[in-house]
Amino acid sequence: MPDSKxxxxxxxxxxxxxxxxxxxxxxxGFEQRDATALALASVHVHVVALDTGETLYAKHSETxxxxxxxxxxxxxxxxxxxxxxxxxxxxxxxxxRAAPANAWSRLRIGSQARRRDLLRIALxxxxxxxxxxxxxxxxxxxxxxxxxxxxRARELGMTxxxxxxxxxxxxxxxxxxxxxxxxxxxxxxxxxxxEYSVTPNFQVQFRNPAYSLPYGNTNRLTRNGRWDVxxxxxxxLNAAGRCLVMVTEIDSRPVAVxxxxxFGTHTPLGDAGRIRRWLETGDGGxxxxxxxxxxxxxxxxxxxxxxxxxxxx
Numbered sequence: 001m002p003d004s005k006x007x008x009x010x011x012x013x014x015x016x017x018x019x020x021x022x023x024x025x026x027x028x029g030f031e032q033r034d035a036t037a038l039a040l041a042s043v044h045v046h047v048v049a050l051d052t053g054e055t056l057y058a059k060h061s062e063t064x065x066x067x068x069x070x071x072x073x074x075x076x077x078x079x080x081x082x083x084x085x086x087x088x089x090x091x092x093x094x095x096x097r098a099a100p101a102n103a104w105s106r107l108r109i110g111s112q113a114r115r116r117d118l119l120r121i122a123l124x125x126x127x128x129x130x131x132x133x134x135x136x137x138x139x140x141x142x143x144x145x146x147x148x149x150x151x152r153a154r155e156l157g158m159t160x161x162x163x164x165x166x167x168x169x170x171x172x173x174x175x176x177x178x179x180x181x182x183x184x185x186x187x188x189x190x191x192x193x194x195e196y197s198v199t200p201n202f203q204v205q206f207r208n209p210a211y212s213l214p215y216g217n218t219n220r221l222t223r224n225g226r227w228d229v230x231x232x233x234x235x236x237l238n239a240a241g242r243c244l245v246m247v248t249e250i251d252s253r254p255v256a257v258x259x260x261x262x263f264g265t266h267t268p269l270g271d272a273g274r275i276r277r278w279l280e281t282g283d284g285g286x287x288x289x290x291x292x293x294x295x296x297x298x299x300x301x302x303x304x305x306x307x308x309x310x311x312x313x
Contacts, residue, residue: 068235
């Protein structure tokens with residue numbers, strides 16, 4: 001982990017320039033595939049080979065959209081890069097600001113949990129109060145933590161990304177799919193983010209009073225023996241649809257997959273499967289009727305206007 005912001009900025013930028021290149025089909029390293037054969041129901045998609053930075057597939061990947069709890073990846077990155085003591089016991093406090101969406105939590109107000117456990121359940125189980133508390137217990141306060149998230153996004157070249165909270169409950173947390181591949185690549189460098197985000201199940205121990213709570217991973221692919229998932233985060237808001245970002249091994253190579261705004265809980269998982277099959281065999285699969293109708297309506301709503309503006313320019 002870099003010791004200073006200046007060291008982080010010293011990382012060569014050539015890799016990021018490569019990542020921004022959008023190809024219509026798989027580039028060098030994977031067998032050439034016909035991108036038009038790949039059927040995906042997610043509105044915004046970006047698929048990148050992390051070992052080379054090559055873009056394997058892109059779909060509306062430069063259009064900004066709400067990202068829901070994908071936000072928590074940046075929250076985790078800030079916590080780890082801050083050097084905060086992960087074994088420190090933090091008080092579970094009531095929210096000091098209204099949540100923009102349903103923020104129900106099983107955490108018992110007044111008890112305590114280790115920072116590392118709050119970080120783990122924020123990643124694996126998308127626990128919103130845990131993510132809120134990680135920002136609130138920042139030495140300089142919550143507002144400074146959120147500003148740090150935005151500053152870090154700029155450092156990573158995530159120019160179309162904006163954070164207003166640490167949980168993703170606000171639809172004003174927005175990014176492009178291409179920006180999120182940058183966040184995935186940076187998060188993938190941190191062993192704890194990788195470990196915590198793919199933990200299938202975990203029992204958190206609290207104190208004052210002593211009790212425990214079980215948590216499960218919101219991405220069922222982390223419990224599927226046919227998948228090798230190295231990093232994962234799911235998200236959902238009405239405004240964002242179903243979202244999934246992950247790093248998975250395909251043909252023994254690390255591939256970052258970003259899927260934003262899908263219909264139904266199973267659609268992002270189906271898209272992930274179609275992407276893997278397409279890269280392995282060239283078969284792009286098919287989309288169920290309702291998911292396809294949702295995708296078309298969302299594209300018409302969010303992307304057509306931007307495309308028309310681009311043509312006029």
